[in-house]
Amino acid sequence: MAEYSVIGDRTEFEKACLALSHGQGPVAVDVERASGFRYSQRAYLVQVFRRDAGVFLFDPPAVGDFSALQDAIGDTEWVFHAASQDLPSLRELGLNPPRIFDTELASRLLGSDGFGLAAVVEHALGITLAKAHSAADWSTRPLPQPWLEYAALDVLHLIDVADVLARELAEAGKTEIAAEEFQATLDKEPKAPRTEPWRRLSGLHKVRGARQLAVARELWTAREAYAQEIDVSPGRLVPDRSLLAAVLASPQSKSALAALKEFNGRASRTQLDRWWDAIERGRTTEDLPRERVPSDALPPPRAWADRNPEADLRLKAARPVVEAIAEELHMPTENLLTPDFLRRVAWQPPALTAEAVGEALAALGARRWQVAHTAQKIADAFVEGPQTDSDAPETAS
Known part of the structure; x- marks a missing residue:
């Protein structure tokens, strides 16, 4: 078992930051979210390891302000596996690495057989990691002991792995290439919000006519607003296929919508008024969407x-x-x-x-x-x- 400390209050947090500031060398950092469970992409656990300091598992909702952690480790290299996935959540907490080493990217540049964390750790160190809880709901409290163990192991070996991969990059003449890739990852700007995000609804190509598109837009928008309000992944409330089924079936009453077998999901009946109001808005609005949207996408x-x-x-x-x-x-x-x-x-x-x-x-x-x-x-x-x-x-x- 990995040794680690779970940090869930300010006193523990300040002690952990002090220990990390006295550690040696780079820091390994990882983030656990609740993708597929929560609406937000916020961090629900931040794992940090530094030699001569240990592994610390920080609980962001309990800790709150992370500025002391930034002060403690902000002047050294941060080691990630697939940094692009974790940087947005860390930046929400005010955590910004000055420079990074990405073991996933390094493995790709080296042409390794596998790029997942378990494969990379096994390649570099010969240690086998179990990836049993990668899709867990990390907003769960209290977090189960096996999940915490898994989270600690995600960072415990990263510094050793980075050392091995750095040597391999040097031997392959790819050190400068990797440095460019790491900096590009760090500098990458977030994608601009879509102007019409509702058009991401799966199966929308089956919808015909501006009026039906308006109904689809209103249903998607109503689901999005409710999901954000209660911080639940939209697809867990009513799946895309159910919204699409409601659009295509064109029910003529609230009871007909309720009777639609394909319209399911945890909120399909408890929020029936919300969905019916959205359908009616789509049927009566004068703000009809365009049926064809210009795109700079190339043909296949x-x-x-x-x-x-x-x-x-x-x-x-x-x-x-x-x-x-x-x-x-x-x-x-x-x-x-x-x-x-x-x-x-x-x-x-x-x-x-x-x-x-x-x-x-x-x-x-x-x-x-x-x-x-x-x-x-x-x-x-x-x-x-x-x-x-x-x-x-x-x-x-």
Whole structure:
């Protein structure tokens, strides 16, 4: 069993911060949320380990202000596994690392066989971790002992793992590449809120007409507001498929809605008035949504041959080239270059030079090392790639 301290009041918190400030080297940090159970993505447990200090499991709702922890560890490197998942929740608490090491990203850059924490720990240290509680409801109080044990193990080995991976990165000549990736993760801006988030409703493509779309919008919005109010994941109240069923069935009365077998979920009947009011708002509103929404999304590549044959040829020429570079570098293709970046420069290419392709990739968000490894070869592939039928040499009849 791992030794750890559960921190649930201010006195314990201040002692833990003092101990961590006197620890040695980087700190391992992890966060447990209640995704799928709660509306928010807030942290319900923050785990921190530092050598010569120990493992501390902080209870954010009980602790409140985390500024003393930031002061205690804020000047050293923070080690994560999949940092992009944890940084937003930590920032909500006022916890901001100055620099990071990400063991998941490092493993990807090294071309390891598995990228999950258990696989990475086993690769680096030969220690087997059980991932029994990763999908648990971490808002539960009190937290069960096995969950706390699991949470402690999530950070206990991370510093040792990072040491091993740092050596492997150096041996592979990828230290600078990893540093760029870590900094990009730290610098990444949160996504801007969607202008019409209700259009994420699963199965919305089955809904026909602006009036039905208005009903779907009002049901989704009513569910979202109630979920936020009581801090419960929207899908646990009424699943998307149930909202969609109500839209498509178009019930003519509240009792007909209640009788709809497909309209289920924990709040489908207890909040029946709420859902019926939403349906009626959708049926009477003059604010009808657009049936077609402009999008900058590219067509699926399977449609390119008909929609943009030249782009199709460019993509078919460049994709295997990028895959070959990734294989040579011994890393997944998506870590060498985001697939959407390649599709976008193939769909609407700049001048077919390495410099122009590199500038286009950088504008999309590619890192310097990615541009350095791919721009020239992508440009060459665009120029030299598969020929159209009209380019093929004529044969004698």
